[in-house]
Amino acid sequence: MRREVPLILTAIVGITMIIAHFIPPLNILKNLFEDWFFIIAAFAIYLGILNLILVNGDKIYKKQKGWLFGAVVILGFLVITIIGIFFSGGKSFQDPGTPFYYIYMNLYYPLSATMFALLAFFVASASYRAFRARNVEATMLLLAAFILMLGRVPIGEWISAWLPEGYRLGDAADWIMDFPMTAGQKAIMIGIALGVVSSALRVILGLERAYSAGE
Amino acid sequence: MGKTKMVRQSHHHVGKLENSFFISFVLVSLLLSLCLFALRSTLAEEVPTAQGETAIQKDSVPPVPPTNVTAKDIPNDKGGAITVSWERSADDGGGAKNVTGYEILRSTKRDGGYEHIGNSPPGATSFSDNATKDKVLYFYKIRALSSTGTSESEPSAPAFSKRQWFNFSRLSLFILSLIIGSAIFYFIEKAKSGKGVFIRKIAGLEAVDDAVGRATEMGRKIIFIPGIMDMDSMQTIAGVTILGRVAKLVAEYEAKLEVPVCRSLVMVTCREVVKEAYLNAGRPDAYNDDMVYYLTDDQFAYAAALDGLFLRDRPAAVFLQGQFYAESLILAETANSVGAIQIAGTAMPTQLPFFVAACDYTLIGEELFAASAYLSKDPKLLGSLKGQDVGKFIFLLAIFIGAILLTLNSVLGLNLPDLRELFKGI
Amino acid sequence: MSSEVIGIWIGAILTLGIFSFLYKDNPFYKFSEALFVGISAGYWFVVTFWQYFVPKFWDNLSLAYSELLTKGRVDYHWIYLVGGFFGVLMLLRLVPKIGWLSRWSLAFIVGTTAGLQFTRYLESNGILQVKGTIMPLDLTYPKPFIAHTGFIITDILGTIWCNLLNILYTYSHWVLVVGTFCGLIYFFFSKEHKGVFGGAARVGVWFLMITFGALFGYTVMSRMSLLIGRMDYLFGIWLGLY
């Protein structure tokens, strides 16, 4: 039971999904299974949350280093959850004017956007370190990045304004995007398609089953 | 990037048989494709059309009625729907009798009993009726509306909807799935019989041993991040299977592993996988659930927490294997700044450049999906990689022959077949 | 102070908290990080509750239940109970003895994902991209170019640059087809990369490198925009300096 049922279930469900793509009357199963997935995920989130609270609660209880921050995690979680579930008008909890929306706009959003904005700095430091003409491959990486970086902003236009139209940095950047970049990306995408097909089959055939074996 | 140095993964060299298998596959695929191509035209449905008579133009108030009303079953669906199309009224688009919309009328008899089943805006020329009973003949009329009056078109020829048991527009996809699927299956089966498979060296995966070894020596942690998406992504599944292989190594080396995740389902799965790996390595007692823990579902909060973790715990090795978005570089740069060995892998083309720039090793696209097979050294799994190559070969051949045929057409003015037609319905 | 002003101040302080990480790890960052983790975990919990649990599970079942009560018939909405069943199996992990039942749910999820993505990727990432690569290898001949700018250096540089681009423009279609072809060869696992095959794989690697460089360069813009947005918030909205 423990070992066989999961394997058989994976195989049946997987094959059904593949076949459903070709048999129109089975299409309805696709939607249904996806809905079930969302339901399972909605149940599973309790496990994650419980884990988060236990880990941080343990920190507080044992007065470990940084236990105060553990308290901040739990407090932040409880406040927004209670407000979101009980005090923000049910399903329209995200509408402007609700307390949930206020927390979202003034706490969640600035934190999220700033974390995202850190990338501007990391892009600079990574490109400084990585873009050195060590060999042919690295030089190609460097040149393509350089042309794109300049070609996408007005600086590129200024420094190549003396060239005829169609030959400026922006045009070179467009050409790189349209041809060699598209080619490389197609190769990656086609490879991925086959990789997915193959790993999906391995999963369905039960060859890759670490997630469901054991005991 | 992978150096093209080769390793022999097994003793047997698979020879001519394989090549002939390759060729026969290709031939069969071409043959099947041609058959399907020939078949397609005969399978195409007869479209019943009704030549509506052009309405007599009168100077009276109502607008000119729409013409050429046709109805046909929507092909390749589960039935229960018919598309109606028509040519616009001459008064659609301006004038005193400007059409303000159309009403779609339906009946099971040509001469009467028409019911109003829906509306279309001015300018529209089609409507899908999604509420038909299968195998019942329906006639349709279109009524043009305007502020000055209404006028009806001639009825359409009858049409009926039917349930299609096979979506013929996806036939070529179906055949290709079969061919690639059976190629993979064939090589897996063949590997079972003991014949080995050559797999080229993948540098990023060769480095896994070193990374784990180094972490053991330094007595520092190994952190594994299986991407930020849930279990409904194949990349997450690939990442989790790689975790299984890495965890086994970690258990054997007696190093320390930590897996912070950002989805509850992924947490559950990773726990199963790591537990199983420790069991297989003969150290079930060294496993504990706390190695895998959940942080938050949020992309950037997860990144913020991981950044803090990297700086405070200074891991010796960081694995980033799965589906990543913008946080890829935030993680890679911070881990780099604490001197961790980083082995990354993703099938997100937009994030690959950042991993290539900031990590020591990167598995590119397909290599991510090949990684667990490669690390397992299990001949069956390696066989599936060989099967993938058959798929690649078919695609390469299609590109090569297709491009040559089209080039000959354009240079010499020939009329050779266009291979793209094979994939027309897709 | 209005709640709006307080909100802006909170937002600005947290923004600075995250930025402080760039200098080094510090309590200010740790606080912002902890708050972020807590709030976001709660945020997604609430979103999951209202946008997945309630509409997909609760609403469907209450519909089924009311149908049963009012019309006395069992309608198809009961089928969502199966999803709930798998969900409950998941929660059984909390009971160590029967925790293994959660693997049934995992098996269901993994099977669905594998099956759905099999056809999806083969179609959109595989066949359609191959189809898009099949094209006539036409050549386009732009006019040869000689620069006249009045300076010798720019004349020479301009002539070289433009004619170089001309060559590339001429072979655009070749670049696309050959690039895809060689890039794909790089991904072959079961054949040694040596000889002609190895050469093609090498060319494939060049194309991959150009792709990565181009994608990187292209992305820089997006990352800078995000920082511009944040700086605009700090200087424009919070401090009102311009």
Add this chain to the structure above:
Amino acid sequence: MNETTNQEKKTFWEKLLSIDRRIIFLFIAVAISVPLFFKTSLDMPVSPVVQEVYNAIEKLEAGSKVLVSFDYDPGSMPELQPMAESFFRHCFRNNLKVIIMGLWPQGPLQANIALDQVFKDEDIKAKNLQYGIDYVNLGFTAGNEVVIDRMGHDFRESYPADSRGTPLSEIPLMRGVRNYDNIDLILNLSAGYPGTMEWVQYAVDVFHVKLAAGNTAVQAPSMYPYIQTGQLAGVLGGMKGGAEYEIALKRPAKAVSYMFSQAIAHGVICLFIIIGNIAFFSLRKKKTS
């Protein structure tokens, strides 16, 4: 990654190569912030992929229906919000009917913020646009690509009512709209998943509807293959795409003014790359000699 691990005194070039990354951070912060204080407008040419998006809207006859899907959250506001405003300006200026929806929970809110901005324009204010007749906001529905797929059969399968709870049958604009057959163009503003790729795979590939998109600069390149195959009409990539669109529309706004900061920052990064390479080669020369 450390270039210099030896304990000897580092030369100037060596120091430069292993420069503390915080110095680079400082330069970037300055390069971004300072230009913000000088409100400068730059002119730039409109690239073909942007022009195609413009043409796709321009070609539509007055009264055509445009479905705009807002698939992003405030995280991508700096890039996508200017595009959203430009799309609305263009549609309303050409008397097109706009149907708004979102696959991301916060998407439809972003649409409201953009509408507020656009309605401040004199020419659009003068049109006296009415909710339910000229535009409608269907709101968010969970389900990602499944929503797109279901809308292909009937919008009502995914959206029984609009964001205000009015049933679609009671909204004049929605009366003639059953599925994509009744939509002349889909515009998609996307910052990731679900987004343009899903619209291509589930709407364009299956239901053959016309699609144009505005993407974050990161995403935009992965759309080029789809443009090349004709699955996608065109794409606005990031702030630059937004700025070019504003220029095509002859209505420069936010994106154009941010481009100055953008340009300076790019220049700084390029300078750093050049300096890094000079240092790298001078060191290598010294080592070989």
